[in-house]
Amino acid sequence: MNQNISMLIKACNHLGYEYEILHESGNLVVVKNQGKSHVFVNWAAPLNSSSVAHLCRDKEYFYQYFKSHINIPKTKGYLNPNCNQLYSSYVKDSNVEEIANNIEQNFNYPVVLKKNRGSKGRNVFKCNERSQIINSLDKIYDLSNYKYDYIAISQEYIQIQKEFRALFLEGDLHCVYEKSITGAKFVGNLSRLHWEGAKAKIVLDIDFLEQIQYFCQPIFQNCELRYTGLDIALDTNNKFWLIEANSAPGFDYLVRDCGEELVIEWYRKTLLLIFCQ
Template sequence: MKTTASAVKTLCDMPKSHVQKLILKLPQNTHLQQLGLARSAAARLQVLRTLRDVHPDIFSEVLWLAEGKNLPDQKDIDLVPLKSNILCLVEACRKLKVKYTIDSQRGIVAVYVKPKQPPLYFKRSRAPFNSAVVSEICKDKDALNSILQDSVHTPKGECYLDPDVEERYQPYRMHLSLKAIAKDAMAKLGLPLIVKPNAGSEGRNVAKCTNSREVITALAEIYNKDSADYDSLALLQEYVEIAHEYRAVAFMGTVLLVYEKDISKAQHTDNFSPLHWQGAVAKHITDKSILASLQEFTSNIYSKLAIEYCGYDIAIDKTGKMWLIEANTVPMFTIFLEHNSADLLIDMYEKILHTLFTPTSR
């Protein structure tokens, strides 16, 4: 497999007519036209830089074609490829001879299950397997924990409505100030507390609080209506002392991919999500005992709530007890692919395709 750097050099040095033939295989795009017209290596390099920043999916496709349709797996200092789950899905389709079409500019892949049936559509990190209701339940952390509390360990928690919520929701308020919320939560859950948006993601606005003032500050961040991350509901939970945290990606009840959020050499940042810490690593897990334990744990969830495709965040505390932290119906693999071979994700998609699809020639 060629490196990204060699693919870039190939594009910059090849005759203009060859570049034009190559980009005819991709959707119409202004930057691609500029690439086809550029004569010098320096001019093409500048177009590639712009394409990388503005249309990363198309940029990856250009490199892919230049590399003989192999996914790039090495970073170049100047041009960093997008190793995306969409490209891994496409590679899985190609390996299994499953018919597909791809809209690189929009990040959409249509996968044809069987002849004379409509395709299943994937859009970037979104897959077509979960119902809208199941996805909404998983997004609502309080509702999810309520459903699963008798099946797996979930942190004890309380959900609180913004005291300054819009007028039509004010009759549902139980507490009229941040101070009152903090007092109630500390009385029920003790300290320290985890304060998070009920529908948040990627560790944004999540805080560990050790006193009333910190709880009030964290609530104010969540209830800040000027913030793009505003949530009218805050979830306050007991703190779990985590020894290990895993992401287990499962399809139709079977765990297909597991990695540990390894922070042993990381420095804490203002984001509570471990993989967003400086120096954190997504460590692929192959240990059979760990995989078996996670499979048993997620099977208990699936028997209660059929989440067909999910990235479970599962913690193991200092005593060895397993806890469900979150269930993500739109698992993303950007950080995983920074630390691991794309072949692992391609293999995951192959297993999904084997489960669902009758291969057809492209």
């Protein structure tokens, strides 16, 4: 059973809601109350529509949708030239050399390359020269690797001072935690909470929380993203950037470093919202 489902069950117990575990992994649960039932699967909750969840998973689509509404790093996608013939009509570049040319025409160094649909910092590369771009593309397009994606994206590099995860339910801010790398050691994964010794640290500064709430409002004004964890960077010029949105955020690091209370309360609010709507 993953940490999310474990916290969901504790919230059910607090509320007196009935639940049933339907799979031996523990990660398929139906919650029942007053004749209604709702299913929770792995990290997902039954609040976001399938199209909104798809939008969050696809980084290039997400950028195209939100780029005129919020400050977000420039992003461009590149389809694997050797993809399935079913998608050949979408191919624009005949090889990775041509893709590298396009990236160099549209981005300055350093540039970030990553798989279009990914999480936990898998297949994310900071490239300082052309050879690194080509090597990164080869890794992303490698069919033999479980990290494979048929779309690679290039992304504007941001000089990050601090990075945060902000949890929102129906557009209301639940909490913010910093992905703190103070005293941590980089061990190959650019995602900050994957550094050795990194910690999740709850942000309590009211003024800062209000800034986060204000910065993120355009997302909820333009999309029915009801349940989300937003990754937000503060650059060295104290400017906010939206890095990505997670429609099924995980809570492993938050529970590990900050305890269970905030996550149980998150699920308590989620359940009340679902069963009262």
